[in-house]
Amino acid sequence: MTLQNRNGDKEASPITLRLKEPTSIPIEADTVSPDHFIGRSLKDIAALPVYFGRRKRNLGDVFHIEGEESDQVIVEGDLAHVKKIGYGMTRGRIVIRGNVGQHTGACMRGGEIIVEGHVADRAGIHMEGGRLWIKGNAGHLLGAAYPGERRGVNRGVIIVEGNVGSETGAFMRRGLIVVMGDTGEFVGARMIAGSVFVFGHLGKRAGAGMKRGSIVAFGACEPLLPTYRFESVFQPVFIRVFVNRLRQWGLPVNIERTEGLFRRYSGDITALGKGEILIYDSNE
Amino acid sequence: MRINGVEIEDTFAEAFGMQAAKVIITAVNERWAAIAAQTATGFATSIIGCGCEAGIDMVLPPEQTPDGRPGVVALFFTTSSKDMEKQLISRLGQCVMTSPTSACYDGLGSEIKLKIGGKLRFFGDGFQGSKLIEGRRFWRVPMMDGEFVVEESFSVCKAVGGGNFFILAETLKAALSAAEAAVEAMRKVPGVIMPFPGGIVRSGSKIGSKYKGQHVSVNTAYCPTIRNQTESELPEGVNAVLEIVIDGLDEAVISETTRVGILSACQPGVVRISAGNYGGKLGPYRFHLRKIMG
Known part of the structure; x- marks a missing residue:
């Protein structure tokens, strides 16, 4: 089996990890990352540590591993309780075939993770670069910050083709989160900068405590907090730049709405007040 | 060598190294993108008196611009990257930022970057904001x-300026007609500009002057009205000469533009095609006409 890179060129056979048997015991698999696999034989990879519940095991105890040395990784099986895949990764690509557990792509700094199913909470939390592409839904705290931290995602791109839970992009410092479906509450809460694009329904209390940054609602949205003030209706050119890029990546974005007029609300005036929520208004 | 009966002189055009920037200017429609680009590239015929040489390279359809709106590619040429920074800040600031609905982006993507949008942003008086995607920062300045x-940084690259050829014709009408045809064909080649008015220059120059402080002066050897008072290069029957100057992103594109231009310029009434050969004083690049046309 071969993967193709972004240019369509064939690459070396990837390393495939297949979960040996489904389990409800949480597995902390932060060693499942191209950074840990490069320069190691399959035997060495199998010897990498994972936590199976509270017990320390080897990767080979939990997964069947095959392939050849590559920075391309495929993970298969019922992974709903497998956490921290791609944690802190800086390069390569991980394709996750199925649903996956919490902290997927947390703290990642480069490379790409593609999840072909749903992800649990805290995906892409504290991300600093790279791209996390989720074909299904994502849980709460997508691209947010760990409790107690004052700054969350700082660069990188997260794309979710389905819906997301609450507090997406909370404490975000830089970067882009795109949600094709609906969101829960508190999108961009206490956001410092960056952008969150929502093509579905924007949930309640979006941008609560936001200092700077942009939340863009292309679809319907709940009434905004009273700490947001209407500024004007205009056509933001930067949205077109971003959407153009998303389309080049292959995301099926409806171009009509991106070319329309948006209502701009600034806030949150309980914080710095330089954030904005742009809500699609109409085509010119 | 003759093309359509027109003599191609055995000489070369001498050109020099420059720094180039490629700026994509977009707007709500092609008309306004063109207006912004024309204004930004105005008064930029010659590095000698204008600070830079600039012109419109091509019109871009919406599918090829960063924001999906109609756009125009403008090329700017200077002798140093320091001059480029100064020119871009003033030209993009005064001519593009001021133009309704405009936006502008780096079109080169080379490693040498000049902070342009990162300085123009201060016009926003604290209300400017930026967006970052894939390492490219775009400033949003309220208007x-x-x-x-406007993109934060614009790239510069090494380029070639001063490629040229002369059209020596029996009449001014024939020279102008040939030059117009040449420029029309040359504008289809991407990566070049012909910076003079309409792409054509009548005030061809030579290095030096009889006057102190005047570093360049009219190319007397090609002025028909003083043919007998100078060491004229004009053959019998030539009564008008027009020059086409070419700045390009590399040598190859200038060669190709020269070839296309000369082919179109070889029309009835044209006697000879020559070039600005300054005996190696002007610069290191040489475009041999016969080699290019061969």
Whole structure:
């Protein structure tokens, strides 16, 4: 089996990890990352540590591993309780075939993770670069910050083709989160900068405590907090730049709405007040 | 060598190294993108008196611009990257930022970057904001019509300036007709500009002058009205000469533009095609006409 890179060129056979048997015991698999696999034989990879519940095991105890040395990784099986895949990764690509557990792509700094199913909470939390592409839904705290931290995602791109839970992009410092479906509450809460694009329904209390940054609602949205003030209706050119890029990546974005007029609300005036929520208004 | 009966002189055009920037200017429609680009590239015929040489390279359809709106590619040429920074800040600031609905982006993507949008942003008086995607930062400066979007940095690359050829014709009408046809064909080649008015220059120059402080002066050897008072290079029957100057992103594109231009210029009434050969004083690049046309 071969993967193709972004240019369509064939690459070396990837390393495939297949979960040996489904389990409800949480597995902390932060060693499942191209950074840990490069320069190691399959035997060495199998010897990498994972936590199976509270017990320390080897990767080979939990997964069947095959392939050849590559920075391309495929993970298969019922992974709903497998956490921290791609944690802190800086390069390569991980394709996750199925649903996956919490902290997927947390703290990642480069490379790409593609999840072909749903992800649990805290995906892409504290991300600093790279791209996390989720074909299904994502849980709460997508691209947010760990409790107690004052700054969350700082660069990188997260794309979710389905819906997301609450507090997406909370404490975000830089970067882009795109949600094709609906969101829960508190999108961009206490956001410092960056952008969150929502093509579905924007949930309640979006941008609560936001200092700077942009939340863009292309679809319907709940009434905004009273700490947001209407500024004007205009056509933001930067949205077109971003959407153009998303389309080049292959995301099926409806171009009509991106070319329309948006209502701009600034806030949150309980914080710095330089954030904005742009809500699609109409085509010119 | 003759093409359509026109003599191609055995000489070369001498050109020199420059720094180039490629700026994509977009707007709500092609008309306004062109207006902004024309204004930004105005008064930029010659590095000698204008600070830079600039012109419009091509019109871009919406599918090829960063923001999906109609756009125009403008090329700017200077002798140093320091001069480029100064020119871009003033030209993009005064001519593009001021133009309704405009935005502008780096079109080169080379490693040498000049902070342009990163300085123009201060016009926003603290209300400017930026957006970052894939390492490219775009500044959003509030304007009375909405926002001006400008990329933080613009790239510069090594380029070639001063490629040229002369059209020696029996009449001014024939020279102008040939030059117009040549420029029309040359504008189809991407990566070059012909910076003079309409792409054509009548005030061809030579290095030096009889006057102190005048570093260049008219190319007397090609002025028909003083043919007998100078060491004229004009053959019998030539009564008008027009020059086409070419700045390009590399040598190859200048060669190709020269070839296309000369082919179109070889029309009835044209006697000879020559070039600005300054005996190696002007610069290191040499475009041999016969080699190019061969």
